[in-house]
Amino acid sequence: MKKTYELIAPCHFGMEAVLKKEITDLGYDITLVEDGRVTFLGDDEAICRANVFLRTAERVLLKAGSFHADSFEELFQATKKIPWEEYIPADGKFWVAKASSIKSKLFSPSDIQSIMKKAMVERMKGAYKVEWFEENGASYPLRVFLYKDQVTVGIDTTGDSLHKRGYRTLTSKAPITETLAAALIMLTPWNKDRILVDPFCGSGTFVIEAAMMAANIAPGMNRSFLSEDWKNIIPRKCWYDTMDEANDLVDNDVKVDIQGYDIDPEIVKAARTNAESAGVDHLIHFQQRSVEALSHPKKYGFIITNPPYGERLEEKENLPKLYRQIGERYAALDAWSLYMITAYEDAERYIGRKADKNRKIYNGMMKTYFYQFMGPRPPKRKAGDEFEK
Template sequence: MKNTVTLIATAAMGLEAVVANEVCQLGYEDVAVENGRVTFEADHYAIARCNLWLRTADRVKLLIGEFEAKTYDELFEGTKALPWEQYIPEDGKFPVTGKSHKSTLYSVPDCQSIVKKAIVEKLKQKHGIASWLEESGAEYKIEAALLKDKVTITLDTSGAGLHKRGYRVGQGDAPLKETLAAALVQLTNWRVDEPFYDLFCGSGTIPIEAALIGQNIAPGFNRSFSAEEWQFINSAIWDKALEEAEDLANYDQPLAIYGSDLDPKMIDIARENAMEAGLADLVQWKQMQATDFHSNESGGYIVSNPPYGERIGDKKEVEEMYQKLGVALKDYPTWSIYILTANEKFEALFGQKASKKRKLFNAFIKTDYYQYFGKKIGK
């Protein structure tokens, strides 16, 4: 079996460039960026490294093959022609999921069923099995995605989504995904020697992700991945990747990271989550109103995902809070402020036009990331 594979790091809308940048920083080249995905060629070692290190990707998928299919026969034959025996052993468990968009074959259950039948037939033929396949071993989750009659078949190497870092023991009503929180931090120019504040920290996701970035801790260090169980990948690569992550972590890096929230219950949850992430002493938590923010530092970063006022009755209250926040933060012109919200009147309420704005999706909510760059000190 060839050692080079095509990997697809899937990304939330608006984060493709951030994911591509992370892939390049890991040393992989010829990166192709498309809607919702970043594709690149790599070796088996990259499967382990990308799962461990990609902070903003949703999953890492291994491309098995792509072909055109407008009929169920073409879907069956195209799937069967792929080298399944190189990936799935005799006892492999291989559930098939699917999706179809702007394609002749629009019935997802039918497509899934045909893909499954084609793989079963190929594996029985190649493994020399006359009866049914037991599927009692490791899981090889397959996805058949149809887009404009082009079929893309992948194996999911991650298992649980990469946002599941393993530290979240509690959360609030509208938790921010860890992958998006990491992206919000990465889209700033924050450096580890500068103070970092989240004034609406909720369950602590943004400060925790900032601390992981600050100490260069691999976000997937405390969890497992589907591909760890796969026979065709040498288990030694996982040990090697974990060793590399351990060597690159800078646990001695001092950080000034602060999380505050009005709700004392959320502060307790944030503290527990930070402890679970092994960052108990790195983030300082405080129960307070965001508008009571005060610092003697000459510059720093505020990165927050405040309430949007999406629920009926909350909007007026939230908009008043945005106005008060704008007044309170006017006293900090050298600070850089980054706010994610779905409220389209944010700039007017905050009382200042953003230096830059970026469209992002928080779950299925269309939001803007308002970026206010602090004035350089002495200017």
């Protein structure tokens, strides 16, 4: 019988509900939803599938334990009680890669890291009957969260963060991460049957993520994961089966209308190269075009975009004009919706109307707003409409 683990998927703050739905859709039971994290139950196959298929998670951690500790002695003893030998082989390389502490008595990351490492060594010395560990095998880095003296310990199965899909080698000035872009698209009612335009496409993240969703391309198909080397926990066959499943689901013949524009021709070229790397260049129309030239003959489309915020002082002067242009071009589009992430606090004022919804989101350390201007829904198709010319 397969062993069941608790798995922790960290995500952007505010995106927990989106990630929860993704995990449920993959077929796994949620046990806990906290700020920036969703915990669920799964076996070795779930570790593979979560890494390959989740679009909005930052990584997947195998939960090794959780306990209360408000002194370093408590931290040492509780860490030592965790059966590390069940997770880490005798030649495994293990260390506390990251420790974060909020509202806890223990707050020094470096002290937490060194004390936990010592405790792990003590436990494993007893389990493996050795005094020294070569640590020349597979890597088992730990990520530790302390919140109100409650310690949660996870072993990182992912390696490089899941936002690193492997397609974005060229980036624009203020790129949005792939995981956040995917989560924001999922917060909208957009689907592959609807038009999507990003008039500030930059390195192409929004349109590429949308095209990958439309073609059912798993975000982790073109990269590797740390736990591929965990032969003591995950049989190699699990990874092969997961990749076979991902390949079988791809629909490269899907018909979509996805467009990415940018005023900078070099940026457009970079976006096109990124789309080729992601295998979706045939699904996206890229073009050098300014926002004031934005138009579309059809109704019920979506603008999903990350326009300039004016990070530099000289750029700030241009923002009123730029956001006024966004508002004018959006007003000229018939029955469209506009979804926009920006740190510019006067965005609504210059767009010329108040958003139907507004969500505060931290993009890295920057406070941004996700403004949602919702257009009407298209009428339901009548039977036989699909046969009309």
